[in-house]
Amino acid sequence: MKCNVGKTDRVLRIIAGLVIIGFGLALQNWWGAVGIVPLFTGIVRWCPAYVPLGISTNK
Template sequence: MKCNVGKTDKVIRVIAGLAIGVAGFYFKSWWGLVGFIPVFTALIGWCPLYLPFGINTCKK
């Protein structure tokens, strides 16, 4: 697993993930758990959906 999530991408993922989680909590919906996915991929620095498309936002 090579890093394919760059610094800016990580920040965006954490913000979006937290926003989804807060919205899920506010509306009392299980959909808020989806917010953990972008936060998790930001923390590990690897996104499996980038592989088939050949996307890499990590600087070499």
């Protein structure tokens, strides 16, 4: 698994994931679960959606 998420992309994904999880918890609904995706892809620095599109923000 080659890293395809760069530093800025990683930080934005982690922040977005935490914010979405926070809103989901505050509103007590399922949206918090959606925040797991950007949080996970930011932590592991690999996005499966980037692979078929040939995108990499990693320099």
